[in-house]
Amino acid sequence: MAHGPAKGIGRWLFTTNHKDIGTLYLWFSFAMFLLGGFFAMVIRAELFEPGMQIVRPEFFNQMTTMHGLVMVFGAIMPAFVGLANWMIPMMIGAPDMALPRMNNLSFWILPFAFALLASTLFMEGGAPNFGWTFYAPLSTTYAPDTVNYFIFGVHIMGASSIMGSINIIATVLNMRAPGMTLMKMPMFVWTWLITAFLLIAVMPVLAGAVTMMLMDINFGTSFFDAAGGGDPVLFQHVFWFFGHPEVYIIILPAFGVISHIIPTFSRKPLFGYSSMVYATASIAFLSFIVWAHHMFMVGMPIGGELYFMYATMLIAIPTAAKVFNWVSTMFRGSLTFETPMLFAIAFVILFTIGGFTGVMVAIAPSDVQYHDSYFVVAHFHYVMVAGAVFSGTAAVYYWLPKWCGRMYDETMAKLQFWISFIGFNITFFPQHFLGLAGMPRRYADYALQFSDWNMVSSIGAFIYGSSQLLFMFIVIRAIRSGKQLSEPKTWEGAEGLEWTVATPAPYHTFTTPPEVK
Numbered sequence: 001m002a003h004g005p006a007k008g009i010g011r012w013l014f015t016t017n018h019k020d021i022g023t024l025y026l027w028f029s030f031a032m033f034l035l036g037g038f039f040a041m042v043i044r045a046e047l048f049e050p051g052m053q054i055v056r057p058e059f060f061n062q063m064t065t066m067h068g069l070v071m072v073f074g075a076i077m078p079a080f081v082g083l084a085n086w087m088i089p090m091m092i093g094a095p096d097m098a099l100p101r102m103n104n105l106s107f108w109i110l111p112f113a114f115a116l117l118a119s120t121l122f123m124e125g126g127a128p129n130f131g132w133t134f135y136a137p138l139s140t141t142y143a144p145d146t147v148n149y150f151i152f153g154v155h156i157m158g159a160s161s162i163m164g165s166i167n168i169i170a171t172v173l174n175m176r177a178p179g180m181t182l183m184k185m186p187m188f189v190w191t192w193l194i195t196a197f198l199l200i201a202v203m204p205v206l207a208g209a210v211t212m213m214l215m216d217i218n219f220g221t222s223f224f225d226a227a228g229g230g231d232p233v234l235f236q237h238v239f240w241f242f243g244h245p246e247v248y249i250i251i252l253p254a255f256g257v258i259s260h261i262i263p264t265f266s267r268k269p270l271f272g273y274s275s276m277v278y279a280t281a282s283i284a285f286l287s288f289i290v291w292a293h294h295m296f297m298v299g300m301p302i303g304g305e306l307y308f309m310y311a312t313m314l315i316a317i318p319t320a321a322k323v324f325n326w327v328s329t330m331f332r333g334s335l336t337f338e339t340p341m342l343f344a345i346a347f348v349i350l351f352t353i354g355g356f357t358g359v360m361v362a363i364a365p366s367d368v369q370y371h372d373s374y375f376v377v378a379h380f381h382y383v384m385v386a387g388a389v390f391s392g393t394a395a396v397y398y399w400l401p402k403w404c405g406r407m408y409d410e411t412m413a414k415l416q417f418w419i420s421f422i423g424f425n426i427t428f429f430p431q432h433f434l435g436l437a438g439m440p441r442r443y444a445d446y447a448l449q450f451s452d453w454n455m456v457s458s459i460g461a462f463i464y465g466s467s468q469l470l471f472m473f474i475v476i477r478a479i480r481s482g483k484q485l486s487e488p489k490t491w492e493g494a495e496g497l498e499w500t501v502a503t504p505a506p507y508h509t510f511t512t513p514p515e516v517k
């Protein structure tokens with residue numbers, strides 16, 4: 001075999017370089033984001049007006065399921081793993097990730113997982129139609145081929161996540177530059193370290209859930225089948241023991257990103273660094289003991305409902321501490337509003353709205369009304385889209401000049417921000433009204449009184465969707481022909497910006513790894 005670096009496609013297939021692997025993760029997640037977004041456009045087109053228009057109800061259910069699965073596991077999670085690969089070694093002064101070959105493997109099994117999932121679209125039974133939460137017995141009695149492929153896909157995806165997490169933990173705990181103590185680590189590294197532990201804790205639980213499904217379908221067990229002595233509610237307990245921490249797996253790295261951007265554009269250090277670390281850790285801990293707040297309607301004993309209600313509301317405390325710290329960082333700072341900062345501020349405002357509606361749905365007696373309505377859909381899209389996707393976009397605008405040494409078109413990027421900010425709110429704010437008025441989620445059709453807000457929501461979705469194509473255009477144009485930047489290739493020293501910054505985050509001093517003794 002020839003020596004020296006591989007060329008062409010081989011460079012990407014065999015790469016052990018954390019930057020290359022980060023780039024692969026980011027492009028893969030963006031491709032999945034466009035695919036999941038396409039499914040969302042199908043959903044909103046069908047719901048544009050009452051009556052059946054463009055898809056059959058069975059296919060509509062497949063679209064809602066695939067949209068959720070692709071967005072959660074294909075778009076958002078890999079995007080933040082990509083950011084981790086790119087930034088963590090540079091932030092802690094490590095030459096690469098601790099386990100570079102496993103890093104390559106954890107990326108390259110992902111496309112196979114999603115090829116398995118996507119192949120079900122062309123199977124006789126069709127794609128999964130049981131929602132991204134795949135409750136048994138709905139999922140265990142669906143077309144077995146589809147479900148078996150789905151289960152295998154989930155297993156591969158879980159293996160990828162666990163390998164990625166082991167890598168991050170090994171890197172952060174062993175490869176920090178001299179002087180980079182844990183309490184000096186940049187917040188993005190802290191949030192990812194904690195997230196990696198969450199992943200290692202809950203991914204095996206998800207694997208257990210789908211393995212029990214596999215046994216029920218193929219090997220005659222009855223874990224979730226009441227007729228054989230099993231219990232369908234068991235599925236919900238196991239699933240949400242994974243599913244609730246999963247929400248924080250998605251959002252904690254987003255918190256980390258925001259904790260970098262706001263100090264930079266406020267020209268102040270992050271307010272309350274250590275309280276940020278402890279808040280992140282307590283959110284992670286609490287995320288393990290609140291799972292049944294998704295199950296207030298299954299007939300829990302009242303004591304259980306009260307416990308899960310109050311435990312859930314506790315999470316508002318560390319989360320509010322974080323919002324307080326971000327706002328305090330901005331307070332009396334000399335703010336400027338470049339694109340990453342616009343997305344970061346939008347994150348704080350919109351995520352807080354999602355947090356408030358989260359407290360609303362956490363209140364068990366109220367949740368009897370909200371459960372399975374569009375109010376819940378509105379709530380978690382404020383958390384997932386305005387939370388995770390906005391911060392991921394902010395991160396790309398913030399770090400792209402560092403990654404490729406070229407600047408994007410700031411005017412177009414600001415335009416893209418405003419289109420997506422307005423489009424997002426037109427899409428999802430009316431869904432609060434629809435849910436409160438009683439519109440259930442996951443149906444292809446609805447009663448006439450819901451027509452107006454559904455039309456508004458669909459128009460907003462098309463606006464938001466097109467803003468993502470503009471985002472792709474801006475990024476590709478920046479990479480191919482953006483203005484070259486002089487060193488250092490970061491926002492802090494970017495050419496054409498009239499300000500310079502006393503760097504708030506310690507990682508800039510570690511961009512060049514010091515000699516390892």
Ligand code: CU1
Pocket residue numbers: 243244247290291293294
């Ligand atoms: Cu939850």
